[in-house]
Amino acid sequence: MNIEQLEHVAEVTRAGALTKAAEHLHVSASAVSQSISKLEQELGVQIFTRNRQGTALTADGKNIMKKVDNVLAAIGELKEEANRCTDTLGGELKIGIIPGPINLLIDVVSAYKKDNPNVKVEIHEIGPVKIIEGVENNELDIGLILTSETFDVQHHELVAEELMEGKMVVGVHEHSPLASYDQLTPQQIINETLVLYNDDYIKQFAFDTLSPYGPLDILFTTNNIEAIKRAVQSGVAVTLGMDYSFRASAPYATQPIIPIEIEGGGKDSLHLALIRRKDSVPSRRVKEFMKRVRREL
Numbered sequence: 126m127n128i129e130q131l132e133h134v135a136e137v138t139r140a141g142a143l144t145k146a147a148e149h150l151h152v153s154a155s156a157v158s159q160s161i162s163k164l165e166q167e168l169g170v171q172i173f174t175r176n177r178q179g180t181a182l183t184a185d186g187k188n189i190m191k192k193v194d195n196v197l198a199a200i201g202e203l204k205e206e207a208n209r210c211t212d213t214l215g216g217e218l219k220i221g222i223i224p225g226p227i228n229l230l231i232d233v234v235s236a237y238k239k240d241n242p243n244v245k246v247e248i249h250e251i252g253p254v255k256i257i258e259g260v261e262n263n264e265l266d267i268g269l270i271l272t273s274e275t276f277d278v279q280h281h282e283l284v285a286e287e288l289m290e291g292k293m294v295v296g297v298h299e300h301s302p303l304a305s306y307d308q309l310t311p312q313q314i315i316n317e318t319l320v321l322y323n324d325d326y327i328k329q330f331a332f333d334t335l336s337p338y339g340p341l342d343i344l345f346t347t348n349n350i351e352a353i354k355r356a357v358q359s360g361v362a363v364t365l366g367m368d369y370s371f372r373a374s375a376p377y378a379t380q381p382i383i384p385i386e387i388e389g390g391g392k393d394s395l396h397l398a399l400i401r402r403k404d405s406v407p408s409r410r411v412k413e414f415m416k417r418v419r420r421e422l
Contacts, residue, residue, distance in 0.1 A: 128200060130164040131193050133157050134172060138190055139419070140287075142179040149286055151406075201416065214410045215243040221256035221268040222248060223324060224350050226369055226397055229289075230269075233417050244410050252348060253325055257283065260400055266411045271326045271367070272398040284403045287396040288422040289369075292386070293330050296364040296371060298357055299381035308386045315339045318362040320353045321346045326395075327365055334387065357382050367395075397422070 133150065137157065140146040147154040165172050172186035182190055222230065227250055234246055249256075249265065259265035261282055272285055295314055297303045303313065315338045321327055323346045335341055344362045347353065356362045358381060371384035399418065401407065407415065 126164060126167055128197075130160050131197055133160045134164065134190065134193050135197055137161065137173065137180055138182060141181070143175070148284060198420065201420070214241040214413065216408070216410055217245045217247065218410050218414055219247045219259075219265045220249065220414075221251055221259050221265040223253055223256065223270055224250050224322060224348070224370075226269060226367065229369060229397075229422060230418070233414075233421050237414055237417055241410065241413070252323060257400065260402060263402070263405075266401070266407070267415065268400045270398060270400060271324070271395060273326070273395045282402060282404065283400050285398040285400045286419075287398050288418065289397050291367045291369050291395055291397060293327075293334075293365055293395065294368045294371065294384040294386055296357055296366055296382045296384055298360045298363075299383050301360060301363070301383075303363070303385065304383045306385055308388050310388045311335050311338050314363070314387070315341070318342045318344050320344050320356040320362040320364050322350070322353060322364075322366065323348045331365055334389075354382065367397075369397075 133146065136146040136150055137143060140149060143154045143157050147157045150157065161172060168189070170185040170189070171183050172189055173180045174183055220230075227248065230248070234248070238244070238246060249259070251259075253270040256265065256268035256270050260268045269288075270285075272287065295303070295309055303309060303317070306313075311334055315335045319331065319341060321331060321343060328346070331341060331343075344356060345352075353364050357364050364382075366384075368384060371382065399415065401411075401415075
């Protein structure tokens with residue numbers, strides 16, 4: 126048993142498929158498969174079941190994975206401590222992220238900066254098209270955008286790694302008659318005026334989900350989160366956004382805006398994904414940050 130085998134098990138668990146895990150690890154799928162097979166033989170248990178839909182943990186595999194997470198976390202802490210003793214990271218780390226999930230990065234960035242004070246971290250809160258262009262042109266080291274089965278990153282120079290799953294919800298004012306509902310139907314939402322963030326996925330979701338029930342009444346589309354919040358707070362409109370955008374430390378959290386699930390709105394699996402260039406090896410400061418993001422998200 127070695128650390129590489131444990132890392133392979135962890136990555137396959139996250140990715141849900143050998144091929145995806147191999148891409149993230151920059152090795153061949155056969156190398157990952159052989160590594161895991163040897164570990165299964167050594168332990169005498171089957172960790173994964175493999176089929177056309179992907180790779181899933183067995184009951185024994187789930188128990189083993191808990192131990193693997195603990196071991197890798199401890200190894201990561203050991204490496205970080207060794208790095209602090211022998212080598213201080215420096216330079217710039219430029220991250221592009223869509224508005225909303227930036228609250229998820231606050232603790233990660235704070236911890237990263239505490240351990241690597243000489244790294245200058247820049248976070249650019251911009252739209253997905255700008256993020257993709259920035260990563261493609263090496264203006265950004267990594268990007269965080271939304272992807273789904275119907276809205277994927279189709280680009281030969283970029284690779285997308287899914288970090289966490291989420292769903293679209295409706296944001297309404299706390300005194301709106303809609304705030305008393307646990308779930309809203311598209312028929313109810315179509316009767317409301319909308320304010321939307323200028324994001325391709327959000328606009329596509331609004332059209333696909335609501336337009337079959339009538340014409341969309343969009344007050345405005347903007348990149349300004351504050352303008353959206355003010356419109357919802359005044360009661361003149363509702364908005365659409367990811368569920369994690371309305372959590373405790375999110376941009377909407379201190380405002381009287383209530384997130385409500387959309388009936389039938391979760392059919393398309395939606396993920397927050399990390400994108401980077403395929404053809405370049407990430408610097409150590411980028412690798413360290415990505416490792417933290419994966420561990421937290």
